[in-house]
Amino acid sequence: MTIGRPREFDTDQALEAAMRQFWSKGYEATSLQNLLEVMEVSKSSFYETFGSKHELLEQCLTLYANTLIASLREELRQAKTGLSFIDKVLMSLIDEATAKSEKCGCLLVNTTNELAQRDKIIAKLVANGTKSLQGVFEEAVRRGQKEGNIPLNKTPEALSNYLVNSMVGLKTMVKGGADARTIKDICEITMTALK
């Protein structure tokens, strides 16, 4: 069907590998050489397919945000209550703190810290991602309020922003080496604000 020489690599797979690399090492610390290796793509194919290192990052951020949001939406859909969803998401950070695998944090948080101030395009992308994340929490809060588990004296907007903020903090704390006990304490106190 398609004309011309066929690709010798999987585009989606390569993009995901690139995403993991940026996630783990950050943008500046990831060299083109690193990318070519993990993506299993030649330099020519790289520039042909992804444009540049910067454009690749844009694609990775979009992929990351879409994947994250889709996964959370699905989890929220399956959750018993809006409140239990929020609790579960927060408490999952405890496992992350315990795991001995590399702690990469959150690509959106990492990229915000590394690039948001000096790269408008990237700033916009991570802001969009964060906004989507807040949207999921807002939906969860609304549901929780409807279900009667979350008081109505705070707006879903404010509460969801508060939750995003906690998540951002927690991801960084875990990355910085905070122990599981500390993370648990933080999660529990964070949850008391929705009581």
Place this chain on the structure above:
Amino acid sequence: MTIGRPREFDTDQALEAAMRQFWSKGYEATSLQNLLEVMEVSKSSFYETFGSKHELLEQCLTLYANTLIASLREELRQAKTGLSFIDKVLMSLIDEATAKSEKCGCLLVNTTNELAQRDKIIAKLVANGTKSLQGVFEEAVRRGQKEGNIPLNKTPEALSNYLVNSMVGLKTMVKGGADARTIKDICEITMTALK
């Protein structure tokens, strides 16, 4: 008194300039050339005085943490209550969000995100800094509890970790471009956990 040719630059001043540069741009994105310019030091003098780019970062992190902690301790000392100190520190983020100057975030947070996972020496330094910050909050919480403004049903350790976490989140949110209203909402809800 001192023997040999005198320095043509101010060591403390140069170190502070370097700190600001790392604070603004991050470690990888700050080149040696950048540093030499803002520090107003020749390359020879740089290596003679500060050892290497990495060692310079170590010194900058120490300076940053010491300065921050000293400033907060002083503010706590002058505060009317432990609770009002905490409130003031959190709410100061609103001004940061409003300011149109460059939003550098917190050097400890930035460096944790950029380097903590792959640089043990730096990880230790930022962990120490964070620990000191938590210590100040812990002291404030203890004082607040003694003064009767903060309930005793949560430990000072847990509450102070919670506050550090909020600060870490807020610094990143501001850097990511969150508006003042969002920050204010987050601060207010954060404070309800100590009611």
Place this chain on the structure above:
DNA sequence: AGCATTTTGGACCGCTCAGTACATATCTAT
């Protein structure tokens, strides 16, 4: 078979990177 189309391999680009070597300049102490 031959041609259009696309991908790939590899050489190459100028530039910047962090760091070094060493001669020279500037000071104090004698």
Place this chain on the structure above:
DNA sequence: ATAGATATGTACTGAGCGGTCCAAAATGCT
């Protein structure tokens, strides 16, 4: 004046950076 000590200016290193160019290879279509 000179010797010892410290600081600086300059030239240099090898390696790596992101990115480009183009010929060769591999496909489908006629």
